[in-house]
Amino acid sequence: MSISKLCNRIFDEAIKAYNVTDSVDAACNNPYPLQTIEHYLFLKNWIDNAQWHLEDIIRDPNIAPADALVIKRRIDKSNQDRTDLVELIDSYFLDTYKEVKPLPEATINTESPAWAIDRLSILKLKIYNMQLAATRPDANADHRTRCNEKLRILIEQDGDLCTAIDQLVDDIAAGRKYMKVYKQMKMYNDPTLNPILLGKK
Structure with a gap:
């Protein structure tokens, strides 16, 4: 099975599972074993589902400011969880193809497999909701x-x-492309780098 078919199958499963309750507070009952690509993909789309609906909630023009702040904090955490998970998925690909020797003419891609899969997860949600x-x-x-x-x-x-x-x-499997995992290093979440958080410490 190609990686895109695997992603599509699991993303569809996650969307269906999430919409049983359609609640941002529902627990993710991931059916796949820990530390497998299937587990990561299911969790990835579940996080995207919940964040999709948090983004809807925070756009309510009548939302109380205190409630909006709580939702904003949840979205911030969700974004960090999403980024961490994308890096885990890329680590899976790095490990899978670690024995592949890149060809002399091999090039690097503008985005890694996991960041492309991240876009696919969001796209599946767009299709479902459209x-x-x-x-x-x-x-x-x-x-x-x-x-x-x-x-x-x-x-x-x-x-x-x-x-x-x-x-x-x-292309990665054949050595025509090579990949790296660059940590996102988001500065606004780091209390030692965000000047606002730094001032609070």
């Missing part, structure tokens, strides 16, 4: 037409992205 919007019972015909056109484009993007991910992983 399908809901396109079939909303109270929507008029114009709304449905516009949503279906957007859905068509998203599905095309999905096909293109899956092809690109598979090509990248195949």
